[in-house]
Amino acid sequence: MTTNAPKHFLCDIENGVATVRLNRPERKNPLTFDSYAELRDWFRELQYSEEVHAVIFASNGGNFSSGGDVHEIIGPLTRMSMKELLAFTRMTGDLVKAMLGCGKPVIAAIDGVCVGAGAILAMASDIRFTAPASKTAFLFTKVGLAGCDMGACAILPRIIGQGRAADLLFSGRSMSAQEGEAWGFFNRIVPANDLLAEAQSYARTLVAGPNFGHMMTKTMLMQEWSMSIEQAIEAEAQTQAICMQTADFERAFHAFVKKEKPMFEGN
Numbered sequence: 001m002t003t004n005a006p007k008h009f010l011c012d013i014e015n016g017v018a019t020v021r022l023n024r025p026e027r028k029n030p031l032t033f034d035s036y037a038e039l040r041d042w043f044r045e046l047q048y049s050e051e052v053h054a055v056i057f058a059s060n061g062g063n064f065s066s067g068g069d070v071h072e073i074i075g076p077l078t079r080m081s082m083k084e085l086l087a088f089t090r091m092t093g094d095l096v097k098a099m100l101g102c103g104k105p106v107i108a109a110i111d112g113v114c115v116g117a118g119a120i121l122a123m124a125s126d127i128r129f130t131a132p133a134s135k136t137a138f139l140f141t142k143v144g145l146a147g148c149d150m151g152a153c154a155i156l157p158r159i160i161g162q163g164r165a166a167d168l169l170f171s172g173r174s175m176s177a178q179e180g181e182a183w184g185f186f187n188r189i190v191p192a193n194d195l196l197a198e199a200q201s202y203a204r205t206l207v208a209g210p211n212f213g214h215m216m217t218k219t220m221l222m223q224e225w226s227m228s229i230e231q232a233i234e235a236e237a238q239t240q241a242i243c244m245q246t247a248d249f250e251r252a253f254h255a256f257v258k259k260e261k262p263m264f265e266g267n
Helices: 033-046 070-077 082-100 117-124 139-143 152-160 162-171 177-183 192-207 211-226 229-243 247-257
Strands: 010-014 017-021 054-058 106-110 113-115 127-130 135-137 174-176
Touching: 017 033, 017 192, 033 070, 033 082, 054 192, 082 117, 106 117, 106 192, 113 117, 117 135, 117 152, 127 177, 127 192, 139 162, 152 162, 174 177, 211 229
Parallel strands: 017 054, 054 106, 106 127, 113 135
Antiparallel strands: 010 017, 135 174
């Protein structure tokens, strides 16, 4: 993953943390056909990486993302056939599936504009930090589309509740940082100047933890959506039995006995 630097977004990897940014700050970081596809492929490959154990999806130039580029995506979509349109919408949904299935915690650090597909990228992250002045909007109905884009009608209600999700998806209005924190969409509000540092600090604490355990946690968070309680309890019993065979579990036990902090190695 380090030998093939991405062409359509920025990616810096340091001490197990990958910091990803869209790289068109002069346009508030819109997505293009190319950046959608490359991000999808990057997150798909991430599950096999032994170098990256956490991801920060960061803002760039004071904004997170303005969504699909009006001229490079929205315009061409109006001229596509149904077959071409379906290929595009499936590809964008595959990006969300790749983020959910990458096996690594994803932390969104959101400043400024976070709308449309940008709001979806934030939604598909596991943890969301935001600057006080950010504006997040699922504005698909504003351009004549349905609010059910890239899994929004499935995932957003699970985060903030059905009624609140319906409000945002029907109206397309902006959600403030304060409202988003109160609703549980944002984990915390951080001053803009400290936003990236806060996300990096949090990511480092995750990287220092049991990375195999984090992977299993993320896997179960996703898979248990479609399970009954009985199925979930059994799946978690099997998951914990697997984790109990890791060296990290044994390391934690010996550290506890010695009253020391465990040093996890991810195996």
